[in-house]
Amino acid sequence: EDKVVQSPLSLVVHEGDTVTLNCSYEVTNFRSLLWYKQEKKAPTFLFMLTSSGIEKKSGRLSSILDKKELFSILNITATQTGDSAVYLCAVGLNTGNQFYFGTGTSLTVIP
Amino acid sequence: GAVVSQHPSRVICKSGTSVKIECRSLDFQATTMFWYRQFPKQSLMLMATSNEGSKATYEQGVEKDKFLINHASLTLSTLTVTSAHPEDSSFYICSARDSGRDEETQYFGPGTRLLVL
Numbered sequence: 001e002d003k004v005v006q007s008p009l010s011l012v013v014h015e016g017d018t019v020t021l022n023c024s025y026e027v028t029n030f031r032s033l034l035w036y037k038q039e040k041k042a043p044t045f046l047f048m049l050t051s052s053g054i055e056k057k058s059g060r061l062s063s064i065l066d067k068k069e070l071f072s073i074l075n076i077t078a079t080q081t082g083d084s085a086v087y088l089c090a091v092g093l094n095t096g097n098q099f100y101f102g103t104g105t106s107l108t109v110i111p
Numbered sequence: 112g113a114v115v116s117q118h119p120s121r122v123i124c125k126s127g128t129s130v131k132i133e134c135r136s137l138d139f140q141a142t143t144m145f146w147y148r149q150f151p152k153q154s155l156m157l158m159a160t161s162n163e164g165s166k167a168t169y170e171q172g173v174e175k176d177k178f179l180i181n182h183a184s185l186t187l188s189t190l191t192v193t194s195a196h197p198e199d200s201s202f203y204i205c206s207a208r209d210s211g212r213d214e215e216t217q218y219f220g221p222g223t224r225l226l227v228l
Contacts, residue, residue, distance in 0.1 A: 043204075098168075
C-alpha cells in the first residue's frame with residue numbers, strides 16, 4: 001500500500017527559529033513530490049521536486065528530495081508568525097494523475 | 112493566472128437531501144480535476160479523479176453512487192453528494208491541472224464546507 005508520512009505532526013517554535021519538516025514515502029512508481037502550505041482554506045503550492053539532491057529555494061523556504069532514502073525535507077529559516085500553517089506533502093505516481101497527501105505538519109510560530 | 116473556484120463555499124442541508132458542488136478552472140482548461148475530502152485537523156484524502164468526457168476514477172472505499180462526479184466540460188467538474196448524512200459533513204476541495212502546460216502542479220479551489228444536519 002502506498003504511504004506518505006510526515007513528521008513531526010505538530011511543532012511550536014519562536015519567531016526567528018529554523019524548522020525542518022520531514023516527508024517520507026513508500027510508493028511504487030514515484031514521479032514527483034510536492035509541498036503545499038495550508039492556512040485556513042485550500043492549500044497553496046510551494047515546491048515540486050522530481051530529482052534527488054537539487055535544492056529548490058523560495059525566500060526563506062527551501063526543499064530537497066532524496067530518492068534513494070525516499071524522503072524530502074522542507075526548511076524554513078528565520079520563521080515568522082505568518083509561517084504558521086499546516087504543511088502538506090503530496091506524492092505523484094507514474095501510474096496515473098493522482099497525488100496522495102501525507103498527514104501534514106502543523107507549524108505554530110509564536111512571537 | 113491558474114485560478115480555480117468552487118461554489119458554494121459553504122452549505123448546510125438536511126439529512127437525506129443531495130448537494131451539488133461545482134469546481135471551475137477560470138483561466139485555463141483542465142482535462143483532469145481531483146476531488147478531496149478533509150476532516151478537521153487531518154490531511155487531504157483523495158476521493159476521485161475527474162476526467163473530462165469520461166467516467167471518474169474513484170479511490171478505494173469511496174462510493175461512486177454516493178459521490179457522483181460529472182466533468183462535462185474542460186472547465187467544470189461537479190461533485191454531487193447524494194442522500195447526504197451527518198457523517199458526510201466535511202470540507203471538500205477540488206483541484207485542477209492545467210492541460211495546456213506540461214507540469215504537474217495542481218491548483219486548488221477554496222473548498223466547500225458541507226454541514227449535514
